[in-house]
Amino acid sequence: MSEEKRPVKITETILRDAHQSLIATRMTTEQMLPIIDKMDKVGYHAVECWGGATFDACLRFLKEDPWVRLRKLKDGFKNTKLQMLFRGQNILGYSPYSDDVVEYFVQKSIANGIDIIRIFDCLNDIRNLETAVKAANKEKGHAQVALSYTLGDAYTMDYWKNIAKEIEEMGADSICIKDMAGLLVPSQATELVQALKAGTKLPIQLHTHYTSGVASMTYMKAVEAGCDIIDTAMSPLAMGTSQPATEVMAKAFEGTPYDPGFDQNLLSEIADHFKPMREEWLESGLLSPKVMGVNIKTLLYQVPGGMLSNMVSQLKEMKAEDKYDEVLEEIPRVRKDFGEIPLVTPSSQIVGTQAVLNVVMGERYKTLTKESKDLLVGKYGKTTLPVNPEVQKKALDSLGMKEPITYRPADDLAPSLEKFEKEMAQYKQQDEDVLSYALFPQVATEFFKYREAQQTKVDASLANNENKTYPV
8 A cells, every 4th residue: 555645844044054054054045046046946845045044144244124135035036935933032243132122133033024034042941942932922923942852861852752741832833853963863864854754743943954964864764753844955056064955865865655745857957046146156165175075073072063163163263273183072072061051152162262271271160251151051041961060160150140041032122123223213124224233233223234235336336327418
């Protein structure tokens, strides 16, 4: 008897995570727009095109308005849902924001074209997700909660099953397993998907990276176990620290009950649009062959690709590149002292930087970074396991605190939207500008000045043309 059809849904990441993972989020809106029409015909479940680091990179490096990008993408994608990545209470920044800012950001994201908001917290502290989930529910958007996947004593199948149940009760519309370091191996994917399916009725999506080399096989086993949606990237920006290739996964499922029914000729035309860019990025050095390979050490040290490159540049600055292996070995120890937390922005940077300091200083925790202290005393939220009490005491003492905080960290934050409005009033051209400023005050101010200068140039040029007289 043939198995019933259960086509896998596919979310395309080339417009967000793929270029964030491989070329530091440098793809411009102009490079995206010409291919949208074809991408819209594929039949994707969604296209992930916004959030994560795209917002910061637009303002800081590309001198683009991220809100304008979103509106242009929405105009082009007539049949496909648009998805963004949202860092819980941190929105798209690196520290928590007050609830009114989180709510307004969700409202404006949906108003400008986002359909699905994937919300995660680096500690999997459910309290840090609540405001964003409720705001997405209120705006009739799809709230997807992403669980930062990691390994360790605390992360049993019961842990995942119970947290899935909590997420469903919170009001999420779907769950994503966010495997940012490519740690999920095929056999564990089967087990994990089955555990989540036992814990919740919500659709399950799997997001992984090819860093450790097993991602395509992991997807295959996950889908067979009941996973509903997978994240892939078009082949010119797939593999390495990015996702498995869209065309390859679609082909692998062809003729099976999970066949997504994609047209390989159409996919090939889309890939042809990105291929010349890939060549240019390779030539310019923006795309490094280093991130295109497989690094099995990922499974040994659980270090995501972005964290590795960060660490290498820190060691270079300190003229301590010879300490690379020592730092790699120190990372799991610091992670354990910090409550065996998942390693994803910003926790990955916090653990990585602390490990570098521990090795370079020649004494563990001789210096604690501000972020390490905040994490140890509960300012980022609840860690999965208790932190090392000796290291925590050091952090508490240096911050002049007697006890760590045990409530939701954002409860300490007074409403701040009005304050941001006042501070940037002189630059405001659209409602959304206040959010750009709230997240990245200096970068946004620089961008606003650049935008004004460009407009002045355009106005001057138009005025010149109007004053010209032409012979009849």
